[in-house]
Amino acid sequence: MRSIRNRSRVKSLSIFFSIGLIQSDRNMLQRNRARPKNRPMSRQTCYLVRFAFQEPVSEPPAMLPQDKLDLILRRHEEISSRLTEAPAPAVFVALSRELATLDDVASAIRGHRAQTSEVEGLHAMLADSALDAEMRGLAEDELRAAQARLAELEQELKIALLPKDAADEKNAILEVRAGTGGDEAALFAGDLFRMYQRYAELKGWKVEILSASEGTAGGFKEIIAEIAGRGVFARLKFESGTHRVQRVPDTETQGRIHTSAATVAVLPQAEEVDVDINEADLKIDTMRAQGAGGQHVNKTESAIRITHIPTGTIIFVQDERSQHKNRARAMSLLRSRIYDAERQKLDAERAADRRSQVGSGDRSERIRTYNFPQGRLTDHRINLTLYKLEKIITGEALDEVIDALITHHQAEQLAASEGGQ
Numbered sequence: 001m002r003s004i005r006n007r008s009r010v011k012s013l014s015i016f017f018s019i020g021l022i023q024s025d026r027n028m029l030q031r032n033r034a035r036p037k038n039r040p041m042s043r044q045t046c047y048l049v050r051f052a053f054q055e056p057v058s059e060p061p062a063m064l065p066q067d068k069l070d071l072i073l074r075r076h077e078e079i080s081s082r083l084t085e086a087p088a089p090a091v092f093v094a095l096s097r098e099l100a101t102l103d104d105v106a107s108a109i110r111g112h113r114a115q116t117s118e119v120e121g122l123h124a125m126l127a128d129s130a131l132d133a134e135m136r137g138l139a140e141d142e143l144r145a146a147q148a149r150l151a152e153l154e155q156e157l158k159i160a161l162l163p164k165d166a167a168d169e170k171n172a173i174l175e176v177r178a179g180t181g182g183d184e185a186a187l188f189a190g191d192l193f194r195m196y197q198r199y200a201e202l203k204g205w206k207v208e209i210l211s212a213s214e215g216t217a218g219g220f221k222e223i224i225a226e227i228a229g230r231g232v233f234a235r236l237k238f239e240s241g242t243h244r245v246q247r248v249p250d251t252e253t254q255g256r257i258h259t260s261a262a263t264v265a266v267l268p269q270a271e272e273v274d275v276d277i278n279e280a281d282l283k284i285d286t287m288r289a290q291g292a293g294g295q296h297v298n299k300t301e302s303a304i305r306i307t308h309i310p311t312g313t314i315i316f317v318q319d320e321r322s323q324h325k326n327r328a329r330a331m332s333l334l335r336s337r338i339y340d341a342e343r344q345k346l347d348a349e350r351a352a353d354r355r356s357q358v359g360s361g362d363r364s365e366r367i368r369t370y371n372f373p374q375g376r377l378t379d380h381r382i383n384l385t386l387y388k389l390e391k392i393i394t395g396e397a398l399d400e401v402i403d404a405l406i407t408h409h410q411a412e413q414l415a416a417s418e419g420g421q
Contacts, residue, residue, distance in 0.1 A: 069109045076106040101164060108160040112153045119146045162413050167268035167343060168234035173336045174266055177222045178215065179242065181260020186215025188245045188370075189262040191393060193223050196236070198395030205229030210329055211319050217251075224333070226269060233268045238405040240266050241367030248373070257373060261366075269332070270339030277335065283307040284327070289318040306330045313337050377401065382408045 079099045087095065122143040125131060131139070176193045178185035200207045205227050212223040227236070244261045252258065286301040303318035304326040315337070317330040369378045375389045384404050391397035 072102065072105055073109060076102045097169065100169065105160040108153070108157040112150070112157045115146065115150045115153050119143065119150055122146055158414055159410055162410060162417070165234070165237075167237075167339075169231060170233045171226060171228040171269040172233045172236050172266050173210075173224065173269050173333065174227055174236070175222070175224045175264070176220065177263045177265075178220065179261035179263050181245075181258065183215060183217035183219075183251070184245075184249045184258055185260040185262055186219035186221050187217065187249075188219065188243075188260055189221070189223070190215070190219030191245075192243060192262055192264060193220060193225070195393050195395050195398065196227070196239075197225075199398045200227050200229070200232075200395075202395055203229060203235075205232055209319075210333065211317055226332075228269075233266065234406075235402055236266045237268075238402065238409070239264050244366050244369045246369065246371045246373070267336045267340040268343065270335040277308070277331075277338070281309050283309060286323060302326055304330045306334055308334055308338065311338060311341065313341075379405065381405070 076099070079095050079102070083092065083095055083099065086092075122139055125139045126136065126143065174193075174196055176189045176196075178189040181188070197207050206229060208226045208228070210224045210226055213221040215221050242261050242263050244259060246257055246259050248255055249258050283306070285305040285307075287303045287305065288301055289303045302321060302323045303316070304323060305314065305316045306327075307314050313334060315330045315333045317326045317333070320326045320329065367379065367381055369376075369380070370389060370393065371378070372389065374387070376385060376387050377389045377392050378385045379401060382404060384401065386392065386397070386400060388397050388400075392401065
């Protein structure tokens with residue numbers, strides 16, 4: 001098996017302010033004061049301020065490694081120019097993907113440089129011994145505000161320069177399975193799947209169910225779906241793990257709270273170019289479909305079971321009436337499983353070096369508890385507790401949990417890079 005193609009990554013840089021002196025300009029103060037000082041920060045920036053915000057500095061620190069940032073900007077401009085030349089379709093797709101990964105970085109670099117220039121201008125103005133007291137006071141106020149904004153932009157630039165997960169922009173395969181708890185676990189698995197389905201709808205993503213096994217009392221013993229859209233895997237990848245529920249089941253006559261669980265696995269959907277599977281490594285069996293399905297069931301051998309001999313991975317698909325479609329779905333799932341296994345192996349090796357992963361990565365680990373009597377959701381990995389379970393389970397407030405997990409992960413990456421690990 002050919003290993004996953006590694007994309008080039010931009011190493012995280014330690015960002016410092018670069019402040020010099022330029023010619024003073026009194027009119028700049030009037031322009032600055034006409035612009036709102038307290039521009040609202042993005043949700044991500046607000047989270048990051050709690051982790052790493054620093055007070056504005058009064059002395060010019062070390063020089064920023066501008067040459068490395070210049071390379072990023074030149075590459076961004078080069079790709080933008082090449083895309084206007086109508087390249088071949090395959091080249092166009094590759095360049096578009098690379099441009100998408102550089103857009104945020106280039107924007108952060110330009111924003112940081114523009115703000116640095118503003119701070120430099122204010123320092124130059126304050127260095128003018130002829131500046132009267134009133135204008136000096138105005139300049140000092142403007143400098144404090146400009147330095148505070150520069151600190152925010154520094155954090156945004158650091159985040160933009162963090163190494164990217166090559167799978168972040170891929171579609172995802174979502175697998176939800178009932179765990180301990182019998183019928184209640186299957187019902188909870190159904191609730192979780194509908195939460196992700198509704199969340200995907202709110203994001204404008206497309207959900208296609210690949211296979212499903214319903215529970216005897218409702219819900220699902222297992223359900224697998226493909227979720228397609230921009231940045232799907234980046235948003236959902238931290239959902240993998242064991243989800244625990246505490247509630248009173250409908251079948252409970254004495255009002256006792258029961259605890260059950262379901263497992264969630266989120267895999268990046270692999271394309272044929274990501275994983276090269278040798279047909280000689282596959283054992284393919286056809287058989288009659290099982291379960292409900294009308295006259296078609298048990299009359300044609302449309303079900304497919306594929307075994308990948310080197311890894312022992314087994315995929316079984318029977319949902320489509322066509323053997324050809326079932327085989328295509330089974331191969332898609334197989335590629336994603338193999339891709340994810342290789343990706344996890346690489347991630348584990350990196351995590352052992354820098355100790356920056358979220359949780360242990362063990363899917364048997366309890367990551368989250370849904371307590372319905374208290375309306376409480378707790379994510380145990382980051383000690384996050386929210387009393388809005390009703391909105392989270394419908395997907396409306398799931399972003400609050402996901403944003404917190406992403407921010408925590410980014411903070412760990414920053415700490416690891418700045419600590420030299």
